[in-house]
Amino acid sequence: MHIELTRKSAVALTGQIVQSFRDRIDSGLLRPGEKLPSVRNLSAFLKISQVTVSKAYSELEEKGYIACTQGRGCFVAVPPEEAPAARPNPEDWQLALPDYLPRAQLWRHYNEGEGMYRFNTAAIQPALLPSAEIGRNIQRLIAEDPALLGTYGPFQGDGGLLRALARYLAERGIAAGPEELLVTSGSQQGIDLAARTFVGPGDTVYMEAPTYTGAIDVFASRGAKILTVPVDAEGMRTDLLTRLCDTHPPKVIYTIPTFHNPTGVTMSMRRRQELLEIARSYRCLIIEDDPFSDLYYGEAPPRSLKSMDREGHVIYLKSFSKVLSPGCRVACAAASGGLISRLTAAKATADLGSPLLPQKAVEPLLARRRYDTYMSGLRDAMAARCRLVTGLLKAHAPSSVSWSDPAGGLNLWLTLPAWVDSSTVYREALKRSIVLLPGAACYAAEPQRNHLRLSFTQMDEEELREGTMRLCRVLHDCLAREKAGPPSKPVF
Amino acid sequence: MHIELTRKSAVALTGQIVQSFRDRIDSGLLRPGEKLPSVRNLSAFLKISQVTVSKAYSELEEKGYIACTQGRGCFVAVPPEEAPAARPNPEDWQLALPDYLPRAQLWRHYNEGEGMYRFNTAAIQPALLPSAEIGRNIQRLIAEDPALLGTYGPFQGDGGLLRALARYLAERGIAAGPEELLVTSGSQQGIDLAARTFVGPGDTVYMEAPTYTGAIDVFASRGAKILTVPVDAEGMRTDLLTRLCDTHPPKVIYTIPTFHNPTGVTMSMRRRQELLEIARSYRCLIIEDDPFSDLYYGEAPPRSLKSMDREGHVIYLKSFSKVLSPGCRVACAAASGGLISRLTAAKATADLGSPLLPQKAVEPLLARRRYDTYMSGLRDAMAARCRLVTGLLKAHAPSSVSWSDPAGGLNLWLTLPAWVDSSTVYREALKRSIVLLPGAACYAAEPQRNHLRLSFTQMDEEELREGTMRLCRVLHDCLAREKAGPPSKPVF
Numbered sequence: 001m002h003i004e005l006t007r008k009s010a011v012a013l014t015g016q017i018v019q020s021f022r023d024r025i026d027s028g029l030l031r032p033g034e035k036l037p038s039v040r041n042l043s044a045f046l047k048i049s050q051v052t053v054s055k056a057y058s059e060l061e062e063k064g065y066i067a068c069t070q071g072r073g074c075f076v077a078v079p080p081e082e083a084p085a086a087r088p089n090p091e092d093w094q095l096a097l098p099d100y101l102p103r104a105q106l107w108r109h110y111n112e113g114e115g116m117y118r119f120n121t122a123a124i125q126p127a128l129l130p131s132a133e134i135g136r137n138i139q140r141l142i143a144e145d146p147a148l149l150g151t152y153g154p155f156q157g158d159g160g161l162l163r164a165l166a167r168y169l170a171e172r173g174i175a176a177g178p179e180e181l182l183v184t185s186g187s188q189q190g191i192d193l194a195a196r197t198f199v200g201p202g203d204t205v206y207m208e209a210p211t212y213t214g215a216i217d218v219f220a221s222r223g224a225k226i227l228t229v230p231v232d233a234e235g236m237r238t239d240l241l242t243r244l245c246d247t248h249p250p251k252v253i254y255t256i257p258t259f260h261n262p263t264g265v266t267m268s269m270r271r272r273q274e275l276l277e278i279a280r281s282y283r284c285l286i287i288e289d290d291p292f293s294d295l296y297y298g299e300a301p302p303r304s305l306k307s308m309d310r311e312g313h314v315i316y317l318k319s320f321s322k323v324l325s326p327g328c329r330v331a332c333a334a335a336s337g338g339l340i341s342r343l344t345a346a347k348a349t350a351d352l353g354s355p356l357l358p359q360k361a362v363e364p365l366l367a368r369r370r371y372d373t374y375m376s377g378l379r380d381a382m383a384a385r386c387r388l389v390t391g392l393l394k395a396h397a398p399s400s401v402s403w404s405d406p407a408g409g410l411n412l413w414l415t416l417p418a419w420v421d422s423s424t425v426y427r428e429a430l431k432r433s434i435v436l437l438p439g440a441a442c443y444a445a446e447p448q449r450n451h452l453r454l455s456f457t458q459m460d461e462e463e464l465r466e467g468t469m470r471l472c473r474v475l476h477d478c479l480a481r482e483k484a485g486p487p488s489k490p491v492f
Numbered sequence: 493m494h495i496e497l498t499r500k501s502a503v504a505l506t507g508q509i510v511q512s513f514r515d516r517i518d519s520g521l522l523r524p525g526e527k528l529p530s531v532r533n534l535s536a537f538l539k540i541s542q543v544t545v546s547k548a549y550s551e552l553e554e555k556g557y558i559a560c561t562q563g564r565g566c567f568v569a570v571p572p573e574e575a576p577a578a579r580p581n582p583e584d585w586q587l588a589l590p591d592y593l594p595r596a597q598l599w600r601h602y603n604e605g606e607g608m609y610r611f612n613t614a615a616i617q618p619a620l621l622p623s624a625e626i627g628r629n630i631q632r633l634i635a636e637d638p639a640l641l642g643t644y645g646p647f648q649g650d651g652g653l654l655r656a657l658a659r660y661l662a663e664r665g666i667a668a669g670p671e672e673l674l675v676t677s678g679s680q681q682g683i684d685l686a687a688r689t690f691v692g693p694g695d696t697v698y699m700e701a702p703t704y705t706g707a708i709d710v711f712a713s714r715g716a717k718i719l720t721v722p723v724d725a726e727g728m729r730t731d732l733l734t735r736l737c738d739t740h741p742p743k744v745i746y747t748i749p750t751f752h753n754p755t756g757v758t759m760s761m762r763r764r765q766e767l768l769e770i771a772r773s774y775r776c777l778i779i780e781d782d783p784f785s786d787l788y789y790g791e792a793p794p795r796s797l798k799s800m801d802r803e804g805h806v807i808y809l810k811s812f813s814k815v816l817s818p819g820c821r822v823a824c825a826a827a828s829g830g831l832i833s834r835l836t837a838a839k840a841t842a843d844l845g846s847p848l849l850p851q852k853a854v855e856p857l858l859a860r861r862r863y864d865t866y867m868s869g870l871r872d873a874m875a876a877r878c879r880l881v882t883g884l885l886k887a888h889a890p891s892s893v894s895w896s897d898p899a900g901g902l903n904l905w906l907t908l909p910a911w912v913d914s915s916t917v918y919r920e921a922l923k924r925s926i927v928l929l930p931g932a933a934c935y936a937a938e939p940q941r942n943h944l945r946l947s948f949t950q951m952d953e954e955e956l957r958e959g960t961m962r963l964c965r966v967l968h969d970c971l972a973r974e975k976a977g978p979p980s981k982p983v984f
Contacts, residue, residue, distance in 0.1 A: 027802050029667065091804040091829035093775045099834050100692045107647055107840035126642030134641050135634040138849075142627035149626050149819035150618030155599055185677070185843040192842050196713065200592045201693060217841045221688065283585045310519050312583040327641035327847050337583030342591050348599035349709045350684050350842065351677040355819050355850065357630075 005046060013048055017056035025065050025076055028090075032078040036066060101221055105441050106214040115435040117467030122261060122410040122455040124322060128381055130365060130374055134325050137361040153356040155348045156340075157183025157332070161359040164366040165318075165332050171368060172293075173307035174316065176334040182343050183332050183354050187291055187319035190333045191218050191254070193346045194287050194315050199224050203251040206244070208236050210413075210442030210451070212261045215254055215289065219444070224252075226444040231260060235267025238274040250284040258301045259292040262442050262453040263413040264406025269302045276305060279313035285339075291319040294375050296408035297383035312336040315343070322410070323378065324365055328358035382410065382457055389456045389468050396472035398479050403454075412454040413439070416475075420482050421449045429474045434467055497538060505540055509548035517557050517568055520582070524570040528558060593713055597933050598706040607927040609959030614753060614902040614947040616814060620873055622857060622866055626817050629853040645848040647840045648832075649675025649824070653851040656858040657810075657824050663860060664785075665799035666808065668826040674835050675824055675846050679783055679811035682825045683710050683746070685838045686779050686807050691716045695743040698736070700728050702905075702934035702943070704753045707746055707781065711936070716744075718936040723752060727759025730766040742776040750793045751784035754934050754945040755905040756898025761794045768797060771805040777831075783811040786867050788900035789875035804828040807835070814902070815870065816857055820850035874902065874949055881948045881960050888964035890971050895946075904946040905931070908967075912974050913941045921966045926959055 003020045005013060024030040036042075039057065043050040057074055060066045068074040141148060156162065162178035169176050184190040191214070199205055201223035207216065209228035219226055227248055229241045236255055253275065257267035267275075279286050288305045306316035312335070319331035333343055347353060365371060389412060393403055404413040416422055426438045439451025459467060495512045497505060516522040528534075531549065535542040549566055552558045560566040633640060648654065654670035661668050676682040683706070691697055693715035699708065701720035711718055719740055721733045728747055745767065749759035759767075771778050780797045798808035804827070811823035825835055839845060857863060881904060885895055896905040908914055918930045931943025951959060 089829075090802055094804055094829045094831060096775070097690065097777070098692075099689050101689060101834060101837050101841070106844075107837045121644075123644065124642075126639040129642040131638040131641040135638040138634060138641075139631045142630060146623040146627040147618040149623040149630075149817045150616075150621040152613070152615065152818045188841075189843045196688075197591050197593060198589065200590075200715070214841070214844070221838075221841055223692070283588070285589070310582055312586055325641045326644045327849055329843070329847050337581075337586045339586060342593060345593050345599045346713075349593070349680075349706065349713055351681045351821070352598075352706070355821050357819055358847065 003046060005048070013052050014056045014059065017046075017053065018059050021056070021060055022063075022065060030076050032076050034076045036074040036076070038073055100223070102223075106217050115430060115433040117434040117463060117470060118458050119454045119456065119467065119471070120435040120437045121458060122322065123326060124378070124382075124410070124457045125460055127460065128378060128457075129323075129325060131325065131327070133365065134328060134361050137364060138357060141357060141360050148357055148360070151356065153353055153359065155353040156344050157181065157354060158356055158359040158363075161330070161363045161366075162332075164363045165334075167368075168366050168371070169316075169318070169334060173303050174334060176306075176316075176336065180336050180340050181332050181334050182340055182347060183330065183359060184317075184347065185329045185351070185354055186321040186326075186331045187289055187317045188214050188218075189347075189350070190315075190317040190319070190331055191215050191287065191289065193333065193343050193350065194252070194285075194317075195219055195222050195224075196350070197342050197346045198285060199252055204248045206241060206250050206253040207444050208255060208260065209445065210262055210439060210448075211254070211444065212256060212289065213437075213441045216442075216444045219252075219254070228443065228445045231263055231265055233265060235260065235265055235271050236275070238271045238278065242274075242278060245278060245282060249282050250278075252285045252287060253279065254287045254289065255305075256289045256291075257305060258290055259295065259406055259409030259411075261292070261409070262411050262437070262439070262451075264404040264409050264411050266301050266407060272302060272305055272308065276308055276313065280311060284313070286314045287317065288314050289317045291317075291322055292409040294323065295379055295382055295410070297379060297386060298407055301408060306334060309336075312339065315339060320362060320366070323375070324362055325358070328362050330354075330358055330362045379408075382408075385456050385461065385464060386412070388461060388464060389454065392465065392468040393472065396469060398472075398475050400479065401475055410455050410457045412456060414452040414454055416450040416452070417479070418450050420479060422452045423449070424482065425452060425474060425478045428478050429471060432470050432474060434471055434474065436471075495538060497540070505544050506547045506551065509538075509545065510551050513548070513552055514555075514557060522568050524568050526568045528566040528568070530565055592715070594715075598709050607922060607925040609926040609955060609962060610950050611946045611948065611959065611963070612927040612929045613950060614814065615818060616870070616874075616902070616949045617952055619952065620870060620949075621815075621817060623817065623819070625857065626820060626853050629856060630849060633849060633852050640849055640852070643848065645845055645851065647845040648836050649673065649846060650848055650851040650855075653822070653855045653858075654824075656855045657826075659860075660858050660863070661808075661810070661826060665795050666826060668798075668808075668828065672828050672832050673824050673826050674832055674839060675822065675851060676809075676839065677821045677843070677846055678813040678823045679781055679809045680706050680710075681839075681842070682807075682809040682811070682823055683707050683779065683781065685825065685835050685842065686744070686777075686809075687711055687714050687716075688842070689834050689838045690777060691744055696740050698733060698742050698745040699936050700747060700752065701937065702754050702931060702940075703746070703936065704748060704781065705929075705933045708934075708936045711744075711746070720935065720937045723755055723757055725757060727752065727757055727763050728767070730763045730770065734766075734770060737770060737774055741774050742770075744777045744779060745771065746779045746781065747797075748781045748783075749797060750782055751787065751898055751901030751903075753784070753901070754903050754929070754931070754943075756896040756901050756903050758793050758899060764794060764797055764800065768800060768805065772803060776805070778806045779809065780806050781809045783809075783814055784901040786815065787871060787874055787902070789871060789878060790899055793900060798826060801828075804831065807831060812854060812858070815867070816854055817850070820854050822846075822850055822854045871900075874900075877948050877953065877956060878904070880953060880956060881946065884957065884960040884964065888961060890964075890967050892971065893967055902947050902949045904948060906944040906946055908942040908944070909971070910942050912971060914944045915941070916974070917944060917966060917970045920970050921963060924962055924966060926963055926966065928963075 039050050039053045043053045061068050066074045067077045162181050165181050166178045195218045199222040203224050205219045205224040205226050207228050208231050230237050306314040316334040321329045400417045402415045422438050426436050429436050437453040440447035531542050531545045535545045553560050558566045559569045654673050657673050658670045687710045691714045695716050697711045697716040697718050699720050700723050722729050798806040808826040813821045813823050892909045894907045914930045918928050921928050929945040932939035
């Protein structure tokens with residue numbers, strides 16, 4: 001322990017030592033119960049007499065700062081029961097500091113819960129990703145030009161990547177030039193940039209119910225009035241949306257039309273056209289979040305909203321973060337007219353633009369043939385896992401449990417009997433090392449409590465098999481218990 | 493050109509072809525002046541008679557959609573002068589779409605202006621940065637574990653980096669454990685996360701005048717009430733701040749106390765203590781932005797506000813982005829008590845956490861000896877450039893121009909005579925391939941218009957010498973012209 005002693009000070013050495021310890025104890029640097037250095041050691045260390053140290057310790061003990069016991073030494077005094085009130089935590093004022101994070105659930109749900117069998121994040125098992133190839137690209141890029149690490153890139157993104165993204169989109173019917181694209185750190189940042197640019201306190205935002213937790217957090221943090229529209233087998237219920245819009249005109253409609261997260265449902269072409277029609281009549285924006293459309297198991301899904309958008313209503317978010325490299329986090333936003341320059345200004349304000357190296361490293365994988373070959377393999381792997389899980393559920397889950405049958409994507413949506421609260425299953429599963437996402441996290445408004453989201457692509461097949469079997473046992477146990485006991489009611 | 497023809501339709505084939513072209517022309521898919529396929533080709537392609545195509549083309553020409561010339565073919569009609577009004581741009585509705593970017597100046601100032609002599613960004617010449625070493629770290633990390641690219645990291649940051657940052661801070665008197673730190677994408681994101689967490693519409697934020705443009709953009713985008721406090725040779729005028737706080741209690745005080753951007757001034761210890769005192773009495777936050785404190789030219793600067801903060805008022809932002817690697821963009825926020833978990837929730841909402849690879853690659857450079865050796869070299873280089881520029885200015889700039897004499901950092905603050913608008917100098921300089929930052933960009937409220945910020949560390953010494961000499965000539969010319977002509981007045 002370093003104590004600054006001034007030998008010429010007006011305060012005696014004893015006093016200086018006492019003050020040092022008082023400061024450390026008051027500030028919490030020394031915590032109750034912590035042992036002080038022995039008299040012998042401290043005097044040797046500070047090069048002063050043992051008597052001076054002893055006197056200082058006695059004074060500290062008298063004043064109640066420390067407690068000394070013969071043979072054991074001196075310890076910072078543990079304050080008596082009422083002490084916390086008497087000596088308040090100096091940081092308590094922070095509790096009265098308002099913030100603008102009314103929700104922020106994603107963080108809790110993805111951070112909480114350690115477990116071997118992780119069904120909670122819609123990520124792909126690292127072994128299936130082209131990390132080796134991207135790694136080689138990075139090594140090559142660095143060897144060619146290490147100064148790449150020493151420069152900022154353009155706010156909008158690396159020119160080469162923007163052109164590759166434009167080609168990728170053109171192949172999918174989206175006519176957006178490189179100047180209409182913005183590179184973002186995953187779709188999460190794309191949603192965030194669109195929201196911070198166009199959504200403010202009281203603005204009406206429509207979302208599907210259920211929807212992606214991270215998007216709810218974003219719009220909630222902007223102070224938006226969030227209205228929710230249920231999803232059925234054809235996607236967002238545009239009939240209900242139309243009626244709601246009469247009384248609450250939208251500023252933004254957020255949708256995941258293809259292999260919807262969390263339900264796996266794909267929006268029909270008819271609904272897609274209706275949605276665009278609504279955007280036209282209300283002159284509002286659609287944020288089309290599309291991380292999964294390349295991950296179809298059978299037929300390719302219907303074309304994107306953006307590809308049918310003639311008047312610039314759609315901000316299209318395409319992420320390659322999940323399917324190529326969560327460690328490079330390359331995604332883009334496509335928007336026409338004056339929207340993209342506003343989003344670029346927001347990107348500059350948020351983080352001065354994305355780093356260059358990951359952008360350049362991912363670019364070669366977007367070349368048509370390379371991408372198609374890779375995706376075709378990935379699709380097969382994802383489809384196999386989906387079949388594996390649904391097969392096991394069919395054979396072993398309780399008969400009262402049902403699940404979606406997605407044609408692509410990474411998620412299954414489990415529905416329990418209406419009287420079962422999925423948070424019970426969540427907690428029970430956690431005890432057996434299974435991490436799930438409780439469906440309630442996916443609702444911006446009043447949640448349905450009897451759902452669970454299962455992301456089936458993070459584990460290898462062996463873990464997935466074992467995890468699903470364990471989950472089936474948990475479901476049987478929970479359902480049996482819930483049935484036996486009194487119906488659980490919320491406590492007010 | 494693919495046209496969908498329905499032979500059983502009630503509409504004749506001619507009508508269907510006409511409609512197809514009209515749709516394409518109306519939607520802008522076919523643009524004015526674009527050539528249509530020849531009658532022969534289209535009829536062969538659609539497997540219909542040439543007569544049908546001819547009839548369709550005639551009808552389109554009659555209706556003014558296309559213009560045909562014997563021998564040259566048919567072209568989409570170029571609308572006459574008044575046409576743009578008659579056929580409005582389908583994206584015009586976007587102009588009436590409100591956004592929440594009231595300012596966003598940084599983006600404009602850093603994107604605008606191509607020029608060889610770049611004084612506009614406070615970045616360090618890439619050749620001086622340890623990119624080769626970081627590059628080798630990256631190559632090693634990838635070789636050891638390519639799966640690093642395939643996984644998301646913890647929202648708060650990589651554990652190893654957090655511990656290295658905690659050690660770095662402890663060596664500078666800041667007692668923050670790894671759990672009190674958050675990795676951010678540069679300080680820019682740190683400012684942004686702090687603002688989105690704690691600043692909302694109408695909240696009072698104090699900033700220095702002048703200050704960092706990117707920070708103004710952030711607080712303005714949150715709808716904050718921004719009050720500004722002038723800076724003198726001792727830093728922020730705490731006497732004026734105290735008086736303002738009486739009537740406008742602060743929620744946040746944003747400051748760059750050490751080698752202030754743009755003026756280069758360092759806040760005195762007395763003012764630092766006063767600032768903390770103000771934070772205590774008003775129970776508000778201080779955002780201490782500290783990118784430059786290791787870049788001192790002579791004496792080390794006074795200790796940070798954070799190191800003297802006992803009650804958790806200070807959110808301390810430390811960036812290594814500028815001094816180690818703009819391409820890795822590693823920075824951190826240090827905050828105690830419950831603040832850091834709120835900031836981490838904001839980080840998750842913004843981008844799901846920073847990528848792992850750059851964090852791990854930068855970590856070894858933070859080791860005490862390695863960092864000290866490197867910084868000592870960088871300090872010498874920066875000091876030499878500062879001397880070079882100020883020496884040239886002294887010898888060649890007009891006598892009515894003055895500048896700050898910074899003891900560290902990357903910026904000089906030029907003051908022109910009060911009657912000169914620095915935007916004139918900015919434009920004149922641009923013509924001679926010199927890019928400057930007009931001082932007005934650094935004011936959140938009413939700007940002083942006679943300043944320029946010179947960042948002198950982005951070019952090599954040769955360019956810097958030539959750029960400064962050119963700048964001196966521009967200054968002479970502008971001052972001579974302004975003196976000669978009538979005083980320039982704002983036009984209302």
